[in-house]
Structure formats: C-alpha cells, structure tokens
Amino acid sequence: xxxxxxxxxxxxxxxxxxxxxxxxxxxxxxxxxxxxxxxxxxxxxxxxxxxxxxxxxxxxxxxxxxxxxxxxxxxxxxxxxxxxxxxxxxxxxxxxxxxxxxxxxxxxxxxxxxxxxxxxxxxxxxxxxxxxxxxxxxxxxxxxxxxxxxxxxxxxxxxxxxxxxxxxxxxxxxxxxxxxxxxxxxxxxxxxxxxxxxxxxxxxxxxxxxxxxxxxxxxxxxxxxxxxxxxxxxxxxxxxxxxxxxxxxxxxxxxxxxxxxxxxxxxxxxxxxxxxxxxxxxxxxxxxxxxxxxxxxxxxxx
Amino acid sequence: xxxxxxxxxxxxxxxxxxxxxxxxxxxxxxxxxxxxxxxxxxxxxxxxxxxxxxxxxxxxxxxxxxxxxxxxxxxxxxxxxxxxxxxxxxxxxxxxxxxxxxxxxxxxxxxxxxxxxxxxxxxxxxxxxxxxxxxxxxxxxxxxxxxxxxxxxxxxxxxxxxxxxxxxxxxxxxxxxxxxxxxxxxxxxxxxxxxxxxxxxxxxxxxxxxxxxxxxxxxxxxxxx
Numbered sequence: 001x002x003x004x005x006x007x008x009x010x011x012x013x014x015x016x017x018x019x020x021x022x023x024x025x026x027x028x029x030x031x032x033x034x035x036x037x038x039x040x041x042x043x044x045x046x047x048x049x050x051x052x053x054x055x056x057x058x059x060x061x062x063x064x065x066x067x068x069x070x071x072x073x074x075x076x077x078x079x080x081x082x083x084x085x086x087x088x089x090x091x092x093x094x095x096x097x098x099x100x101x102x103x104x105x106x107x108x109x110x111x112x113x114x115x116x117x118x119x120x121x122x123x124x125x126x127x128x129x130x131x132x133x134x135x136x137x138x139x140x141x142x143x144x145x146x147x148x149x150x151x152x153x154x155x156x157x158x159x160x161x162x163x164x165x166x167x168x169x170x171x172x173x174x175x176x177x178x179x180x181x182x183x184x185x186x187x188x189x190x191x192x193x194x195x196x197x198x199x200x201x202x203x204x205x206x207x208x209x210x211x212x213x214x215x216x217x218x219x220x221x222x223x224x225x226x227x228x229x230x231x232x233x234x235x236x237x238x239x240x241x242x243x244x245x246x247x248x249x250x251x252x253x254x255x256x257x258x259x260x261x262x263x264x265x266x267x268x269x270x271x272x273x274x275x276x277x278x279x280x281x282x283x284x285x286x287x288x289x290x291x292x293x294x295x296x297x298x299x300x301x302x
Numbered sequence: 303x304x305x306x307x308x309x310x311x312x313x314x315x316x317x318x319x320x321x322x323x324x325x326x327x328x329x330x331x332x333x334x335x336x337x338x339x340x341x342x343x344x345x346x347x348x349x350x351x352x353x354x355x356x357x358x359x360x361x362x363x364x365x366x367x368x369x370x371x372x373x374x375x376x377x378x379x380x381x382x383x384x385x386x387x388x389x390x391x392x393x394x395x396x397x398x399x400x401x402x403x404x405x406x407x408x409x410x411x412x413x414x415x416x417x418x419x420x421x422x423x424x425x426x427x428x429x430x431x432x433x434x435x436x437x438x439x440x441x442x443x444x445x446x447x448x449x450x451x452x453x454x455x456x457x458x459x460x461x462x463x464x465x466x467x468x469x470x471x472x473x474x475x476x477x478x479x480x481x482x483x484x485x486x487x488x489x490x491x492x493x494x495x496x497x498x499x500x501x502x503x504x505x506x507x508x509x510x511x512x513x514x515x516x517x518x519x520x521x522x523x524x525x526x527x
Contacts, residue, residue: 003408208394209405215392216453217381218409
C-alpha cells in the first residue's frame with residue numbers, strides 16, 4: 001500500500017499542470033451541476049409558495065372593453081349578482097375557498113400602488129380598469145372549472161387563471177436550469193476526457209516501470225491503482241472546491257443578497273446546499289474513477 | 303515444465319507464419335539454447351512462454367498452466383514464477399542497483415522485511431555486493447546484466463527465460479554472465495536462452511533447438527551451433 005501511495009504522489013508531482021487543469025475543470029463543471037440542482041430546488045419551493053396564492057380573475061366588462069367580448073358595454077348590477085350567485089351555487093362552491101369583488105375604486109388603488117412612479121399611472125382612469133371577481137380555489141390546479149364556467153357569459157370580458165402567468169415564469173427558470181445542466185454535462189464530458197488523457201500521459205511517462213511491473217508479475221491492482229487514484233485525488237479536490245462554491249453561493253448570494261432584496265420570497269438555504277455537496281463529491285469521484293479506470297485499462301493490456 | 307504442441311503463430315499483416323507447427327517439451331532443470339537467424343521465430347516462441355502473446359493454433363503449457371485459456375487476472379501470478387532477462391537489460395535508470403531489484407519485489411506486494419533480506423543475498427549471488435547503491439549508468443554492461451539477472455531470480459523462479467542476454471556484451475564479459483546463468487541452472491532453475499553467440503553454444507554443450515522460418519529443424523542434446 002505504501003508503494004501505491006508513493007506512486008500516486010510521484011505521478012501527481014510529475015504532471016502538476018495537468019492535475020491542476022483536472023481540478024479546475026471538475027470544480028467548474030460540478031459548480032454548474034450544483035447550481036442547477038439548487039435552481040431546481042428553488043423552482044420547487046417557489047411553485048409551492050406561489051401556486052398556493054394563485055387566484056382566478058373574472059374580469060367584468062367596462063365601457064372601453066372591445067365590442068366583441070362586451071356588446072352591452074359596462075357590466076350591470078344584475079350581471080354581478082348573477083355571477084355571485086353562480087359562485088355560491090352548489091356546483092361551484094365545493095371547489096372555492098373564498099372569493100371577493102373588486103370595484104373600480106379598489107382596482108384603481110391597487111393599480112396606482114403597483115405602477116407607482118410609472119407614467120401609465122397618470123393616464124389611467126378608474127373606468128378603464130375592470131371590476132373583478134377574485135376567486136381563490138381549494139386546489140390551484142382546478143382553475144379550469146372557473147374559466148370554463150364564466151368564459152363567454154354576458155358581462156364577463158375575460159377569465160384568467162393567474163397560474164398561466166406563473167407557468168411562464170417557471171418555464172423560463174426551468175429553461176435556465178436546463179441550460180446550466182447542459183453546460184455542466186458538456187464540461188463533465190471534457191473533464192472525463194481530460195482525466196483520461198492525463199492518465200494516459202502519466203502512464204506513458206512511466207512506461208519503463210510499467211513494462212517491468214508486467215514482466216515481474218505485478219497484479220493489475222498494483223499496476224492500475226496508482227493511476228486511478230491519481231485521477232480520483234485530483235477530481236476530489238475539484239469537487240470539494242465545487243461544494244464550497246455552491247455553499248458560498250447559497251450563503252452570500254442567495255441568503256445574503258437575494259433574500260434581503262426580495263424579502264417575501266422563500267429561498268433555498270444552507271440546508272439545501274449541504275444536501276447537494278455530498279452528491280457533487282460523489283459524482284466527481286465516480287467520474288474520475290470511471291474515466292481513469294477505463295483509459296488505463298485500454299492502455300495497459302496484460 | 304514447458305510443453306508446446308503443434309503451435310503456429312500468424313501475425314496480422316504478414317503472409318508467412320512466425321511459427322509453423324512447432325512442438326517442444328522442456329523438463330525441469332533443463333538448459334536449452336534456442337538458435338537460428340533473426341526472424342526465425344525464437345522471440346515469438348519466448349513471448350508465448352511468457353504469455354505476452356497467444357498462439358494462432360496449438361497449445362502452450364508452462365508450469366502447469368494452460369497459457370491459451372488462462373484468465374487474464376491469473377497471468378501476473380503465473381509470471382511471478384518466471385524470471386526474464388533481455389539483451390537491453392531493462393533497468394530503471396533513476397533507481398539504484400538495490401532499488402531496481404527491490405522494485406520487482408515491491409510491486410508484487412512482498413514485505414519490507416523480506417525485501418531487506420532477499421536483495422543483499424541475491425546481489426551477493428550475482429557478484430555485485432558493494433555496488434548496491436550505484437546507479438545503472440555508473441555500471442559496465444556486464445554489471446548491468448548482472449543486476450537484471452539478480453532481479454530475474456530474486457523471487458526464486460522455476461524458469462529463467464533469457465533473450466540474447468549476451469548480445470550487448472564483449473566475449474569475456476559474456477563468459478562471466480554465462481557462468482552465472484549456469485550456476486542458476488545448477489540450482490535447479492530451468493533455463494531457456496535464445497542466442498546468436500556461436501562460441502557460447504559450442505562451449506557449453508547443452509541441448510540446442512534450432513529454428514528456421516518458424517519451424518524446428520534440429521533438437522539435439524549436447525549440440526553445437
């Protein structure tokens with residue numbers, strides 16, 4: 001065993017620059033992998049949070065609504081009563097947690113708040129903003145029930161499930177995390193190739209020793225293990241660094257910056273980060289063992 | 303000890319087989335010279351005995367192992383029972399004489415205690431005591447071949463394969479090396495030696511196997527070149 005470790009140390013010191021490049025490539029690629037998985041966790045958390053708050057809006061007709069949806073113009077009091085009755089009916093009530101009505105004044109107030117400082121806030125008038133029934137469902141997945149019940153009803157301009165906005169945001173975030181995983185995959189491939197090249201180079205520089213080892217009957221274990229360990233040691237250092245980087249991102253960027261700027265959103269924490277780190281290290285070690293093992297096996301036929 | 307039956311070896315890309323229906327049996331304690339021109343098949347035959355290569359047809363049995371069907375994880379253990387020397391010595395230039403010999407024991411997992419005992423013993427046997435700490439570059443050709451021999455026999459092999467061990471040495475040094483190989487043979491090790499050196503073969507009067515174009519054309523006990 002002492003012999004094996006001596007050989008590993010010798011191999012690493014002989015190929016310092018290649019070993020450093022293995023460390024860097026595994027470091028960067030695994031950091032991408034870690035970040036992508038944290039992003040996935042974040043998406044999951046945000047989905048839970050926002051889907052829970054998503055409502056269905058039944059926008060009523062206004063004077064300025066397009067004729068195609070609202071031939072009668074502004075929705076009358078009868079229309080509102082009819083909708084309220086329908087929402088309270090036995091068919092729909094079981095699906096609804098609560099609903100409330102927002103009139104022109106309230107809509108205007110909300111609008112002014114949301115677009116404070118924006119030029120549009122000055123030009124908008126109360127009667128341009130829809131009166132709205134906000135419906136909160138027991139199960140956010142069942143928005144269709146409301147949409148189908150009220151679309152096309154006289155006096156209703158449009159029914160919109162807020163989840164459709166959220167789905168857009170989440171699909172963008174999802175695409176971002178998939179892109180990160182794609183980049184990480186490419187870099188992992190290059191890491192594997194780099195490891196196998198380095199190991200082959202290392203074996204080539206020790207071909208005299210290897211020839212003698214084969215002649216005197218050194219077992220495959222003794223011949224191959226130093227090379228495999230050489231790759232594994234380098235990749236382990238890289239993946240530990242990647243783990244540290246992921247934790248630093250969580251601690252300083254997510255918790256230290258994002259969580260301060262957006263206080264009403266729940267973000268991934270150090271606990272999630274700590275879950276990712278062992279996976280990264282395991283992946284790094286496995287990758288290096290496979291890459292160096294396969295390349296040395298191909299290079300050193302008995 | 304060594305039993306080769308109807309062995310042919312055809313290398314890819316060459317028309318003529320390197321070995322053509324060769325059969326030979328070598329018993330324990332034998333001393334056999336393989337002679338013949340370059341390309342006659344001596345080295346191919348030695349490679350088969352060491353399981354560096356497998357025959358295209360026929361069977362090779364060495365030390366009770368069927369070398370055609372031997373699983374590859376058993377090959378290293380088979381090779382530990384053989385010693386090999388070459389014309390070009392194959393020493394590690396950055397290791398001392400003692401380290402070169404010790405290396406071959408380290409890599410087969412021998413204990414430090416065993417190595418510390420065996421290495422000085424074998425260096426004394428080959429006449430290199432006092433030169434244990436020299437580097438190969440500081441030794442003469444004959445001394446380097448002694449180191450190679452020490453490395454080959456330190457693990458007490460049953461068979462010593464020698465591929466032109468005197469090919470790089472002057473006649474006087476060659477005689478010293480042959481004396482050493484004879485002594486190894488007298489201790490019970492079977493010796494198979496490929497050589498071009500007519501004077502050595504004629505002087506030792508051992509069994510001579512002559513190869514020509516991959517076939518055995520002579521197998522004579524007490525023969526000459």
